[in-house]
Amino acid sequence: RKEVEQDPGPFNVPEGATVAFNCTYSNSASQSFFWYRQDCRKEPKLLMSVYSSGNEDGRFTAQLNRASQYISLLIRDSKLSDSATYLCVVNRGGTASKLTFGTGTRLQVTL
């Protein structure tokens, strides 16, 4: 089993739609969770950290479910500019220096 698994997509959604991505992780000791965004072959950029209580940033909501070992990202009112690959990132419990990146979920928002 991969340490971090994501559905590769692509998710093709119309503008204005709500879309959700899930990501599962295998290391129950993981303590830090993130969603990064990567535009086509450019550098990844932090979208948001994921907190135990869940957190929201504008149209984006991230949730963490420790019992089931998954995190989710919800995007409301999708924009064309949201088209990108979304990377789920998890640290390896107790080791700040080692992050495991999922292979990413590609989102394509269309008119």
Place this chain on the structure above:
Amino acid sequence: EAQVTQNPRYLITVTGKKLTVTCSQNMNHEYMSWYRQDPGLGLRQIYYSMNVEVTDKGDVPEGYKVSRKEKRNFPLILESPSPNQTSLYFCASSLLQSGLYEQYFGPGTRLTVT
């Protein structure tokens, strides 16, 4: 402007010819890391450094070397490149604060080894 820079951005080389990819950050970050990204495999960590003169292997260190003589620089060295090292390479840096480890990535270096 806070940033991570990498050079070169694109490189085509031949098997066995030593090369160095430079990485520099201006944010006074303690932590720096190198990743490679390949289709279907995602980002995989090659080496990382917690501070000057402190480096350690990541998940795929074979065929690579690094050094951290100054806080701002973390070069990646391929002593004898091979075609399986053809990849997109990213350098990243971050502060070492408990809880959050936002990594700032450089723009990437696309390496082709023929």
